[in-house]
Amino acid sequence: MLSLAEKIIFALIILGTAALFLTPLYQRFQIVRSGHPENRFDRMGKRVLHALSKILLQRCTLKNERLLTGFMHVAIFYGALTFDTMTINHTLEGFFPDFYLFGKTGLGDFFSLLVDIFAVLTLGGVLFFIIKRFVIRPKAYATTPLDSAFIYTALILVTLSYLYFEAFAIAHHPESMRLSFLGSSFARAIQAAGMSPAFVAAHFKISWWLHILLVFGFIAYVPHSKYLHMFTGSLNVVFRAPGVSRMVRGLDLEKSEVFGIEKALDFSWKDNLDALACMECGRCQDACPAFQSDKPLSPKMILFNMERHLLKNKKRIKNKKRDDLPALVPAVHTEGEIWTCTTCGACMHVCPVEIEHIQKIVGLRQSQVLMESKFPAELNAFFRNTETNSNPWGIGFAKRADWTEGLEVKLIQDHPDAEYLFWVGCAGSYDEEGKKIARAFATLLEKAGIDFAILGAEEKCCGDSARRLGNEYLFQTLAAEVIELFSQYKVKKILTICPHGFNTFKNEYPQLLDLVPAIRDQAKAHFKAIAVYHHVEFLHKLIREGRLKIESQAVEALTYHDPCYLGRHNGLLDEPRELLAGLTGQKVIELKNSREHSFCCGAGGGLMWTEESLGKRINHMRAEEVIQSGAPAVATACPFCLTMLRDALKDKGKENIKVKDIAVLLVESIESGIKPSPLAKL
Numbered sequence: 001m002l003s004l005a006e007k008i009i010f011a012l013i014i015l016g017t018a019a020l021f022l023t024p025l026y027q028r029f030q031i032v033r034s035g036h037p038e039n040r041f042d043r044m045g046k047r048v049l050h051a052l053s054k055i056l057l058q059r060c061t062l063k064n065e066r067l068l069t070g071f072m073h074v075a076i077f078y079g080a081l082t083f084d085t086m087t088i089n090h091t092l093e094g095f096f097p098d099f100y101l102f103g104k105t106g107l108g109d110f111f112s113l114l115v116d117i118f119a120v121l122t123l124g125g126v127l128f129f130i131i132k133r134f135v136i137r138p139k140a141y142a143t144t145p146l147d148s149a150f151i152y153t154a155l156i157l158v159t160l161s162y163l164y165f166e167a168f169a170i171a172h173h174p175e176s177m178r179l180s181f182l183g184s185s186f187a188r189a190i191q192a193a194g195m196s197p198a199f200v201a202a203h204f205k206i207s208w209w210l211h212i213l214l215v216f217g218f219i220a221y222v223p224h225s226k227y228l229h230m231f232t233g234s235l236n237v238v239f240r241a242p243g244v245s246r247m248v249r250g251l252d253l254e255k256s257e258v259f260g261i262e263k264a265l266d267f268s269w270k271d272n273l274d275a276l277a278c279m280e281c282g283r284c285q286d287a288c289p290a291f292q293s294d295k296p297l298s299p300k301m302i303l304f305n306m307e308r309h310l311l312k313n314k315k316r317i318k319n320k321k322r323d324d325l326p327a328l329v330p331a332v333h334t335e336g337e338i339w340t341c342t343t344c345g346a347c348m349h350v351c352p353v354e355i356e357h358i359q360k361i362v363g364l365r366q367s368q369v370l371m372e373s374k375f376p377a378e379l380n381a382f383f384r385n386t387e388t389n390s391n392p393w394g395i396g397f398a399k400r401a402d403w404t405e406g407l408e409v410k411l412i413q414d415h416p417d418a419e420y421l422f423w424v425g426c427a428g429s430y431d432e433e434g435k436k437i438a439r440a441f442a443t444l445l446e447k448a449g450i451d452f453a454i455l456g457a458e459e460k461c462c463g464d465s466a467r468r469l470g471n472e473y474l475f476q477t478l479a480a481e482v483i484e485l486f487s488q489y490k491v492k493k494i495l496t497i498c499p500h501g502f503n504t505f506k507n508e509y510p511q512l513l514d515l516v517p518a519i520r521d522q523a524k525a526h527f528k529a530i531a532v533y534h535h536v537e538f539l540h541k542l543i544r545e546g547r548l549k550i551e552s553q554a555v556e557a558l559t560y561h562d563p564c565y566l567g568r569h570n571g572l573l574d575e576p577r578e579l580l581a582g583l584t585g586q587k588v589i590e591l592k593n594s595r596e597h598s599f600c601c602g603a604g605g606g607l608m609w610t611e612e613s614l615g616k617r618i619n620h621m622r623a624e625e626v627i628q629s630g631a632p633a634v635a636t637a638c639p640f641c642l643t644m645l646r647d648a649l650k651d652k653g654k655e656n657i658k659v660k661d662i663a664v665l666l667v668e669s670i671e672s673g674i675k676p677s678p679l680a681k682l
């Protein structure tokens with residue numbers, strides 16, 4: 001089809017495109033490689049299979065929150081795959097006349113049909129995104145409009161130029177007609193218009209070249225644009241770490257020279273890959289309670305600005321010129337951004353390419369707290385109180401067990417063989433509403449005949465807030481003491497009423513065992529065998545086993561607020577709903593944002609202990625959802641969520657809407673004396 005001279009020109013175009021394509025890829029590879037080591041190479045087969053299934057089935061974009069957009073993305077994704085395959089054909093056709101990738105087979109016919117179908121779907125998908133991005137203009141799409149415009153134009157031109165070529169190819173070689181319904185129709189129109197064979201032959205070649213130039217131009221542009229996510233996003237899914245949203249990265253305080261993330265060289269290679277994988281879809285921003293409440297934080301912009309910084313400083317990063325790099329706060333990220341994250345994990349849950357935002361935000365907090373001593377002023381009291389009295393309020397140890405007054409709760413020192421340790425937590429010990437939950441849960445345990453004890457004055461803070469507020473030193477100190485305490489009393493099973501303590505013991509302490517030398521080997525070995533339960537899952541288990549009986553219809557209809565560290569981070573979503581359905585005899589009234597999509601109460605990430613002075617109050621926004629649900633009462637399973645919701649409903653003059661922990665509701669139900677009825681699903 002091509003003359004020798006044309007073949008040489010075409011070969012040079014291919015080489016030029018390869019250079020333009022591979023150079024930025026190599027630069028990005030160098031950026032990724034310069035990050036700190038992080039082991040994400042285990043179970044590679046499983047990783048690749050997961051990524052392939054997620055990407056090929058487009059489970060990454062077909063998510064509830066943007067279903068229509070997801071379908072349009074699917075159209076473009078499969079359109080691109082089909083056209084990529086056709087480009088291989090088109091390229092080889094330049095060197096080998098009459099080449100057809102699938103030959104004159106049924107598969108070849110089917111492929112010709114697919115190409116035309118996806119030409120239509122791609123054009124439709126691109127039109128959808130043009131309207132969405134440039135007419136509707138949601139905030140989520142505010143970045144890099146020129147890049148988008150260029151890519152949309154390129155996609156349209158590539159598709160149209162292919163149809164131009166296909167029409168003249170069929171008109172020129174009618175025997176090449178297969179099931180390409182568009183090409184055939186246009187070819188018939190060309191024939192009907194009476195165009196001369198020479199004119200048709202000329203356009204056959206012109207259209208071939210035009211399509212080739214557009215396709216190769218597009219390929220050369222992609223790695224310079226955000227559409228590089230086609231490759232980096234897929235890799236990012238391969239190297240994901242399931243459940244990482246619930247764990248802060250541990251710091252080796254003995255060996256590290258830098259604590260947390262101060263400069264770009266402090267990121268791990270996976271952090272760098274995250275930044276290069278962001279497709280700027282803004283799903284994380286839409287889901288973020290901080291962004292929605294007008295705080296200066298957008299998880300998307302954390303990644304976007306990080307990527308810009310990495311690319312701008314790629315030479316310094318590659319050459320490890322640490323002194324030439326600016327501190328990320330305030331050069332790239334503001335204090336307002338890093339101190340308004342509740343670590344709720346909504347961003348990570350919705351991200352199609354599984355980017356890990358929380359690691360970066362907490363890493364930046366760590367460097368601010370541990371190296372610069374910079375943090376919101378009100379945290380001075382929090383850190384001081386937690387250091388001296390092992391609780392955020394600074395109340396004495398002696399008062400830790402005051403909540404047990406009138407109950408027969410044993411101390412573990414008097415009952416060292418207890419099967420369960422009830423870890424009451426700071427809120428359960430000192431907060432008035434928290435104490436009610438502790439009393440209710442202890443009452444239920446007694447009724448079910450559970451052999452348990454508490455630490456009383458020996459209990460300490462688990463360290464969750466300290467860790468998420470960047471004070472890893474305080475967290476590790478507390479954790480080492482608590483692990484020793486568990487070893488001292490040979491604790492076998494732990495019950496908590498707080499999702500934060502539950503998450504910390506279950507997911508974060510195990511990570512410390514190889515990191516903190518202060519923990520004795522014996523204590524480490526002992527801790528590994530401890531089982532941890534949140535009270536909701538434990539009560540669910542007791543009822544299912546018939547050890548505890550609750551009364552149905554003892555309370556009115558309820559809605560339920562999913563605490564982030566119970567639901568999204570730890571997957572305890574059905575248990576509380578089943579308990580509540582058993583209590584009311586009807587399904588839970590769901591809030592607008594529920595289950596994995598729950599909206600944070602505003603207290604997570606240690607923000608319980610800071611002033612929410614910017615934007616709207618997050619707990620007010622969640623209370624609005626409760627009010628809109630029309631439910632007369634809201635249940636929850638976290639003492640912090642309970643306080644936040646109760647305060648917000650009070651601020652809104654809706655004190656008539658009761659806020660109660662599930663344990664309190666269960667005790668009230670039992671004490672009301674109404675006859676039992678079967679529980680739904682249990």
Ligand code: SF4
Pocket residue numbers: 284287288289290291297298299340341342343344345346347348357358
């Ligand atoms: S963890 Fe929550 S608050 Fe923090 S950036 Fe993500 S969505 Fe926003």
Ligand code: SF4
Pocket residue numbers: 277278279280281282283284285299300303347350351352353354355
């Ligand atoms: S971080 Fe993920 S969800 Fe957020 S804009 Fe980037 S790709 Fe989209």
